[in-house]
Amino acid sequence: MTSADVLVDARDAARTYGRGPTAVVAVHGATFQVRAGDRTAVVGPSGSGKSTLLHLLAGLERPSGGRVSWPGLDTPSAESAPIHQIGVVFQGPSLIPALDVVENTALPLVLAGVPEGQAQRRAQASLHDLGIAGLARRLPEELSGGQAQRVAIARVLTQSPRLVLADEPSGHLDRATADHVIDVLISAVDMLGAALVVTTHDHAVARRLAIRREMHEGRLIAPHGTQGPQS
């Protein structure tokens, strides 16, 4: 395995909110790597720092200590995250209310400068691949929670990223819907051939992924699974 296979590399990455005595350490120096093709679950209770870790990996937040890099991805600069090569699925509603499903799905491409017509055709294809082409012209308000999450996954699929980060993608869904959403997520990632990191408090979801890392009070505490990452 070469260094080019390491898509994201966090070294002692820490994130602290606030200053002085009221400062809250969300993530204590975490060292974490994601390689091409990895299927990783970060498991932990609410408030354990999973989402913050995911945001650090996505480059949405800068670490207060340590560093995060993306050696296997094309970054515009050493400091910037390769935002168009990382797909993020959020826990809560993440669709733009004023855009319909196709427009939402095509949005990352449009933002990246792809002509609108072409972006929408690729969005339609993604929706079709996930079996939700029938939702294309609906507005987000007209979707159920599970449907909305599937559209969010389709949006990631359209983006064709090499790394997919999902923050509690089934956190607010019932068991059956949650299972279905995870199925869709995994199949989408398979289609892309991308790496996947899922944060979850649900061990049933975590068990479906090859690598499991547990997080408690901001610390990654022990590796689980077939591939042994380092702490």
Add this chain to the structure above:
Amino acid sequence: MIITWAAGLIRRRSGRLAATALGIALAVALAAALGSFLTASKSTMTARAARSVAVDWQVEVQAGTDPATVLRSVRTSPGVRTALPVGFARTSGFQARAGGSVQSTGPGTALGMPDGYSSAFPQEIRQLTGTPAGVELAQQTAANLHAAPGDTVTITLPGAPETRVKVDGVVDLPQADSLFQKVGAPPQSQPTAPPDNVILLPAAAFSRLTGAAGATAVTTQIHVARNARLPSDPAAAYTAVTGAAHNLEVRSAGGALVGDNIGAALGAAREDALYAQILFLFLGAPGVTLAALLTAAVAGSGADRRRGEQALLRTRGLAPRKVGTLAVIEALLIGTAGGLLGLGLAAVAGRAAFGTASFGATATSAALWSGTAFALGLAVALLVVLVPAIRDLRAATVAQARRSVGRRDRSPLWMRYGLDIVMLAGSLLVFRASSGNNYALVLAPEGVASISVSYWAFLGPGLLWLGSALVLWRLTAFALRHGRGLLTRLARPLTGTLAGTAAAGINRRRRPLARSVVLFALALSFAASTATFNATYRQQAEADAQLTNGADVTVTEPPGAATGPEGASALAAVSGVHHVEPIQHRFAYVGSDLQDLYGVRPTSVGSVTALQDAYFAGDTAHDLMAALKARPDSLLVSAETVRDFQLAPGDLINLRLPYARTGALRTVPFHFAGVVKEFPTAPKDSFLVANAAYVAKSTGSAAVGAFLVDTGGTHQKQVGDRLRSQLGTTATVTDITRTRNAVGSSLTSVDLSGLTRIELFFAVLLAAGAGGIVLVLGLAERRRTFAITTVLGAGRRQVRGLMLSEAAVTAAGGLLGGALIGWALSQMLVKVLTGVFDPPPSAVAVPWAYLALTGGVALAAIASAALGSARSFSRPAVEELREL
């Protein structure tokens, strides 16, 4: 729980609370400021009306009653400061010998003036030449007799021998109409004009003159100056004064009749006060309504969030009633903060504009209006916060409430039933009915204490305002729904490849955007219509002042002066003078009727004074001056003369004019060319306008009555002072700034300018608020949307482009709609409120500078809102997402 909730609201929702409170503050400030100003304005109207009267009462002693008894009775009446007896005697005529010829006049009036009259009633007599307190000739009489101080005049009374007196001076009687009124007669029976020939004699000389005359030829009036404290409201003051006058008449048991000049002035003032009240409603109510709508829009921008919070509380088991109580707490919090802020704002505005926080009103009035405005603020807060909360509690289940929006293709009820079109049609109908020739907005019957306003007329502009707002809403929603292609093209310069997405977003957000557009347009139209109304009023007040004064500065030659048009060159040399125009003033007989004749130079008179088309009937000012030039013997006459003499265009009119060399009257032929209603320096009653060159040729004299001086519209007072010091007592110099303060018979410019100063100040704030605050709150409520867009890869420029495209829609729609509504509203307001203008305007005046300022401030507010919102997204998007 309640304290925790209130504290949480203040901590976490401070921006929205502050913006809502600011909207309420504007409504409260506007209501408090306008109300206090109205009260103060009414009080100054009373004071001004009382000041304008030379003699408060003219108490006429009836035949058979002893004048001394009436005088005692008057002097002991409450509220009387000074009472002096004045004798009136009808004369057969006057005669004077001048330049070897004898001049005679028709019947006239001799007045017997007691000692100290001039100091007791200083506004009644104005000394023109000679010395006061002797035998004084009225200006026109002196002109008719060619008499000057030092000359001898013979007075003939019916049944008495001729009396010769030596003239000491020539005077002007500025309030001759009321001085020579027929006491006790209704207005329609009053003489149309004061007597042409008047001589004022000292009381002793008058007694000698009338000693031999019959009692019927002589009457006595007691002239009264009152010092009773008047109520500040003109209507109350009118009631008090007329009551006192009636009381005096009753106490004299038919021995005295009161000519109530101060009552008449207060009667006009109470009408003005009612007009002020109407203006307060016409111009102020839309402002307060707009501020309330703005508040509702601000509160409404947080409605989704509030609905979600409310639903959360209910799922946690809070009873609906308690949820309602929390909404009451929020409303009271906003209402109190907004109310207090508004009162502070009003006080600051009052101090800045009028030098007093209470706008000149008494402490009680100001407190009363402040209390009312504060209550209004609380009511608005309850309306915009509590009512929607209760509606949500009643209508929605928890699940429904948590769903913030849905696809609502169905149009609102008002749109489906065409309420907007119905309102516009209703407005047109009411307008047609209320702008008819015989329609009186304010009805103030003479001699009746109560006056009334036709509030029906308010419906026209009111329905136009609301109807056009709804039509704009309909059109905006339609355009945003069906014009997606056009929107994409228009958004491309701001959003680049995101144009289609931006257009899609705008298309789906058409309802809140249409609401923003309408609110912005209403704010702009409020500013535009108020400013246009104010500018038109000022234009007409200026026209009134120009009519009275003649031009920027007017130099009036004394009676009998022979200065010719060449005198203009000396005046033109004075610094600040742009142009000087001579105007002849003669007296001419039309049949047996003596009228003022003005000789003008038709090609140049319009260059120094504004000749409006409204001054003439049947033709334009330009065409009639052209007629005077083309045919020098043309004559413009008053409508009354046309009626009296059954004149048709081209008819021959023979005027009798004094010939310069002999002083004898000579017949000069003229031809009727048109009707003149008003003319600079001319009196309100009948007069004539002719070509100066023809008059000079026909009378052998080019003597000028007055020189109209153009100063370019600036420094009139300074130029007037320079001319005064140069001319000394050889001529009378009047400037328009002094005249402007003296005229203003109905609503004076002081009152309306104060009212509009308040309104224009708030209109700018409202326009900026409607454009900026509503947009910024709408964008703030969608921080999550923009944060997600950023997480998905949007750059700062792209987010800014999305925000600016919405701002551009609001700005373009609001400006266009506001301009159209403002134009229509201005036209209607000026027409409905015609009674306020004197003279009526022929066209509205548009204050472009103010409109540009308001538009500029509003656009700047919108641009700042969009750019400021975009800048606030400079923090990491994920932090935004975590907080939301």
